[in-house]
Amino acid sequence: MGFSQGLSGLSAAAKALDVVGNNIANSQTVGFKAGSIAFADVFAGSMGLGVQATGVGQDFTNGDIIGGNSNLDMGINGRGFFRMENADGSVFYGRNGQFEEDENGFIINKTNNMFLTGYQATDGVINPGAQVGPIRIPKDDMPPAASTKGAVTGNLKSDDKLIPSAPGFDATNPDTYNYVSEVTATDSLGNAHAIKVYYVHTKEGQWQVHAQDSTSPGKFTKATLKFGPDGNLMTPVTLDIAGKKYNGSDPLALKLDLNITQFSSDTEVKLDTIDGQAPGKFSRFEISDTGEVVAIYSNTKRQTLAQVVLADFANPGGLEQQGSNLWAETVQSGQAFLGTSNTGSFGKINGGMLEASNVNLGDEMVNMILYQRNYQSNSQTIKTQSEVLQTLVNLR
The missing domain is CATH 2.60.98.20 (Flagellar hook protein FlgE)
Known part of the structure; x- marks a missing residue:
């Protein structure tokens, strides 16, 4: 019995060290959320059979907002996830706000080439119930329009x-x-x-x-x-x-x-x-703190192209990790509800900024020491049980 208890302790401590190691390894990963392991005891009747790791949860508290390197960088301060689609139309969610343009003008995530989605503008206006889709920045010239x-x-x-x-x-x-x-x-x-x-x-x-x-x-x-x-x-x-x-x-x-x-x-x-405007050449674009993607033209006119959409869940802890700092919706998380920056329960998008990892290295180093001692202690119970058995074998 002592062997199984010690082995379960070794296994649980090893998994805990894996979680700590993963947290430390991703302490500089933009938008990374620290993991934490949960344990539960194992019983058979009235006898304790050891411990088991019941799962790894995620800490979705906000990371620090730090300066970005691009005008397409975005950091969420508060609740919410960026909503992204792959080439097949499958939907994923993430907090990594490192974005860039692809060769077709679509805004994609640098780490996984997912398309950032948003509410699409019609004639420069985001109408209620606007379609949600990949955001593209067209470089077409602005045609003239008569003042009325x-x-x-x-x-x-x-x-x-x-x-x-x-x-x-x-x-x-x-x-x-x-x-x-x-x-x-x-x-x-x-x-x-x-x-x-x-x-x-x-x-x-x-x-x-x-x-x-x-x-x-x-x-x-x-x-x-x-x-x-x-x-x-x-x-x-x-x-x-x-x-x-x-x-x-x-x-x-x-x-x-x-x-x-x-x-x-x-x-x-x-x-x-x-109203009305002279013809204008596409000059540049910017993303506001409301998540609006705005094109700016040589005739000084500005036109809203889309607005970045945010997604949130009743239970973010129920999301399924997909790697590359992405999550997918599950029955446990509930369906995503959508909104925009700084409205309702959604956090604020900070243009030109990024959200750092929320890993606290000090806490992780302490946890590593504790789990290491736990591992050593469980190995000692196995060693002691082995010595007890050896003593019984040596009885004359």
């Missing part, structure tokens, strides 16, 4: 001089208006158009506005701004600005909202938002 809507914001000085209507507005005569602002729009070919908006203070609390596409002049658009005693517009005002064909483009047709106040502060009106 925009808005300006600012203030018109309430005590600015009044200009009588008798002389009439004349864009070439500054004495017939108080202020002029300019908005740059683009046509269907990407040509820039200067939209000039002239403001004339005609009465207290009332202004006239005249707007024209000065690049391809059409008729002036006219509107009246009426302000209440609180300095805000009494009714919203939108200018419909129509240009002419320019260098073969379609005529410009722009709706411009005037989000303007009338206070005693100085007059200043500037562009708030406008």
